[in-house]
Amino acid sequence: MWRQPKPVWAVAFASVIAFMGIGLVDPILKPIADDLGASPSQVSLLFTSYMAVMGVAMIVTGAVSSRIGAKRTLLAGLAIIVVGSALAGLQDSVNGIVMFRAVWGLGNALFVATALATIVRSARGSTAQAIILYEAALGVGIATGPLVGGVLGNISWRGPFFGVAVLMVLAFLLTSFMLPETPTTGRPTSLTEPFRALRHRSLLTVAITALLYNFGFFTLLAFTPFPLGLGAIPVGFIFFGWGLLLAISSVVVAPRLQARFGTLPSILGALAGFAVLLAIMALFTDSKPVLIVCVILAGFFLGINNTLVTESVMKAAPIERGVASAAYSFVRFLGGAVAPYLAGKLGEEVSPHLPFWVGAGAVVLAMVVLYAGRGHLSHLDDEEPAEEELLEEAEAVSLSEA
Known part of the structure; x- marks a missing residue:
């Protein structure tokens, strides 16, 4: 799995930097709120705008990639992230930061969906091994994001935004020189294909499960810094421990x-463990040690879930992997868009315990959805068919639905 051609490592490195953006702003949420006089729900819009635009933009990723090729799509996404992150760091209001985080989300959408399909297509070994490699990049990015955000955010809350812009320029150059030109697909992808893909009950089941699970994920990520009430560096180290455990469990466990x-x-076991941790955080929201331990331990269950759910998406339905990734990401990021703002509002206006209870309930509901749809996913552990069979099956389904 680790003996991959240089283009795969170039895309994997760029993926690390792209996924740093998810947790990078976590340590600076409270400093931004304090400096700009904003409430938790207002600051949480940094996640909401990012995830909402990213989810909607996923619909167009396949259409763009099939027309201009994977490499140009990856480079376009990286360039947009550079612009969005740099301009976010120049803003003097929360609304301005939120707007350019949305631009950042557009770039991430073009990059993330295309990166997964590129690694799966170009990597040596099985689909499962390629996905583990992708999840390793995701885990390293998520782990280092809060750490970089904490260190740079301790200097200024603007630092993490400018840091991402510089790193993304490096990722852009590496991808430009190390990834060979990728031809366009023979058949341009329609904007409606991701929606048609969701007619497969198997893919829809996994996508709804991920939507509900993401609700708990982003409640943890976006709201926990406020009851913790710590500075940028301590929060950065806490979420670094969370991301490190996530990376290890996704690749090894x-x-x-x-x-x-x-x-x-x-997957059901990992969701159950995560739901229990959220419930404990709801009971002991006033205890900083309990919150810290639960945040770090959550990384263990999230890493398992991320790897196995991503692999399930690639195997769930006989459709092109880029289309499957776009359809799945569109649905799941809706949970990531709603949860941060709702958690902030509930924490401000009702109780700081309630966001964690709602997150735990959403994860339990994800378990119910997955268990109810298990009959459509009984093939997930079947032996992986040959690549030629997968492509032929995908083409047949696409033609039948055209």
Whole structure:
């Protein structure tokens, strides 16, 4: 799995930088709120605008990539992230930062969906191994994002935004020189294909599960810094521990659990563990030690879930992987868009305990949805068919739905 051609490593490195953006702003949420006189719900819009635009833009990623090629799509996404992050760092109001975080989300959408399909297509080994490699990049990015955000945010809350812009320029150059030109696909992808893909009950089940799970994920990510009430560097180190455990479990633990217990039981177990941690955080919101321990331990369950759910998406339905990724991401990021703002509002106006209870309930509901749809996903642990069979099957389904 680790003996990959240079283009795969170039895209993986760029993925690390792209995923740093998810947790990068976490340590500076409270400093931004304090400096600009904003409420938690207002600052949480940094996540909401980013995730909402990213989710909607996922619909167009396949259409863009099929017309201009994967490399140009990746480079366009990286360039937009550079512009969005740099301009966000220059703003003097929360609304301005929120607006350019939305631009950042557009770039991330073009990059993330295309990166996953590119790694799966170009990597040596099985689809499962390629996804583990992708999840490793995701985990490293998520782990280092809060740490970089905490260190730079301790200087100024603007620092993390400018830091991402510089790193993305480096990722842009590496992708430009190390990734060969990728031809366009023979058949341009329609904007309606991701919606048609969701007619597959298997893919829809995984997508709704991820939407509900993301609700808990982003409640943890966006709201926890406020009851913690710590500075940028302590919050950065806490979420670094969370991301580090996420990276380890996604690469090492998830494949072993899958081999021993199967895909669906392993996902259900990880969701159950995460729901329990959110419930504990709801009960002991006033205890900083409890919150810190639960945040870090949550990374263990989130890493398992991320790897196995992503692999399930690639296997759920006989459709092109780029289309499957776009459809799935469109649905799941809706949860990531709503949760931060709702958590902030509930914490401000009702109780700081309530956001964690709502997050735990959403994760339990994700378990219910996945268990109810298990009949449509019984093939996930079947032996992976040859690449030629997958492509032929995908083409047949696409033609039948055209």
